[in-house]
Amino acid sequence: MAVRVGANVGAGQITFIKTQVDHAPLARALARQSYAAGARYVDVGYGDEHVRRAMIELGPDSALDFSPKWQNERYAAMAGNAMIATTGDAEPHLLADLDGERVGRARPTESLKVHRRLIAERTMNWTGVGYPNAGWARQVFGEPDVERLWDAVATCTRLDEGDPVEAWRIHMDRLDRRAAALNALELDRLTYAGPGTDLEIGLHTRSRFTSALFRTVDGRQYVANMPTEEVFTTPDARRAEGVVTSTKPLALGGNVVEGLQVTFEDGRIVDVQARQGADIVRGELGTDDNASRLGEVALVDGTSRVGQTGLVYYNTLFDENATCHIAYGAAVAQGHDGAEPDESINVSTAHTDFMIGGPEVDVDGVTRDGRTVPILRDDVWQLPE
């Protein structure tokens, strides 16, 4: 599913697998399936959180954002090729005792720029998938029940269907119809009202709602996330006002941010509070000028398979698909008209989603001609689909 439906690896492409040492069994399976799909080469890049820990704990300051030239080259070579990223922290608390500000700064900025550019230029067909493992299962269930996590992941990704490929086709069609209906409304802004949340996010004429069913500039179709339950768009980076309280924990930088509450003024995050992990968010927001502006706003309702499992995954790929979310940092190219970024389209090396939806949060749209249109009430989608 990841190779054929997700990244949709084409004959003659290189498949880049961006993975972790702890995910080796999945990486190996992805390599085999990629060759079987006709890949001309599979390049598996294994990261290791323990090595990252060593860098953050013992390395010099200059190591934290060092981007090796060969790593930049590797990212650049993904143009025209396929990429599959795997998630699922085997040791979710590994970095918890380190200086949060150093953890937040530990990002290879130049390499990430190259990577974001490729995503923005839509030259790479790619997907992200989860790899259930004992450490991740322990974080979700309090015990290392990998089998139960596999069952949940199978539900989220429709592997429990008789014909998962057909199930994905139907699912993505429905999300695309939602996106079309939202685009037809010609919205000027979205408003969120709920406990600890009173937020307004500006959209503009360049915003386009879409599902995660993407196409490269060469026309190759792919599903960028598995699971995916969202329709999303690129907001106006200059327009966000108010306060928003996260409705789910956010796994970030090897730690968990709990009770995140951020305040926006003139499109920019001006205050970050949290019961735990605020320094990690602040560290990341400090990495570049535009990290504190919004790059994505996504709508998810209660029919989400991820939401229906009733679990907190402590993993953004899953949790963001349980409910509505927004991301500070880079805009996603598919969410706007594709023309050159101006100051309304955010450019940053950061892109961090956090969850702000749920049954207690009402979401409305306000059209350019001033009509208010209910979009979500009690987690139920209010528009025709």
Added chain:
Amino acid sequence: MAVRVGANVGAGQITFIKTQVDHAPLARALARQSYAAGARYVDVGYGDEHVRRAMIELGPDSALDFSPKWQNERYAAMAGNAMIATTGDAEPHLLADLDGERVGRARPTESLKVHRRLIAERTMNWTGVGYPNAGWARQVFGEPDVERLWDAVATCTRLDEGDPVEAWRIHMDRLDRRAAALNALELDRLTYAGPGTDLEIGLHTRSRFTSALFRTVDGRQYVANMPTEEVFTTPDARRAEGVVTSTKPLALGGNVVEGLQVTFEDGRIVDVQARQGADIVRGELGTDDNASRLGEVALVDGTSRVGQTGLVYYNTLFDENATCHIAYGAAVAQGHDGAEPDESINVSTAHTDFMIGGPEVDVDGVTRDGRTVPILRDDVWQLPE
């Protein structure tokens, strides 16, 4: 020991760790120790034999010797920096059922050229170390007794000494004295006589015997192999005649070559026989024009700690240090005068050592003025030291 004595990582250097997914615990320790030694960055490159298997089994022909540009860049960036390679196959027979000729051809030729060039130019301080694991232990002992393999490795690498650093100093001094005595003889050739062996290898005025205590062009001292028990030199690539029978199994390309017997004419291997795995050797010899000429000749006696453990390690780093060996393929820069290679100094992307010594093999030197000097009898060193 690997970081401080072996590679001798310097403050401000990058440490490149060339390792395997199965060696993650060692790679992580090497990363920590490197940062503690002042490395400015640690770049861990994890290989995975399962991914290589997928390529050999399912990939196109063009994948076998594909050298990604970013991988070449990474090797090139090792100039001026430190490198630590780890060995110890966790699944020694993983490739055993594959087409041996494809296994032999599966080498990233361009990347290896860059790597060999760096070693030849002596711009990198590096070492190789072993990582005891269950699969390797099972191959050595018939059972996965990792503790016993750690004990053997500790013996081989002098970790059992009260002051291992001092023990290494004394050990390398002794090997350097052997090398000096051999150089003083001004040998024209070496001869080997034993069961299945009647071989003559030409030396020339450019040959220099040395231990594995090397210096970079910048003067940084390092021990390139741990363990190391050899003194070696670069032979005249044009002069080797006769037949030689390997005295130990050779682990190669994920398989084991048993009973290897090769015949030389005019410096070139013209025939390869083996009870098992001859096709892997033949595949490797076919990868370039000079792979079938000699690049190294090394002398090891019965005082070798590796030899004294009485074990076959199915791992060249260890087995080559149990007894005398030769290598077809590239010359090692430290074994000759360092001037530009001419046709007497072999250049190749291959470099494979195999073991030809033991108590039944007599080794003599013949000086330029025609004297025959016994070097090894019954595994005992015959020269003063």
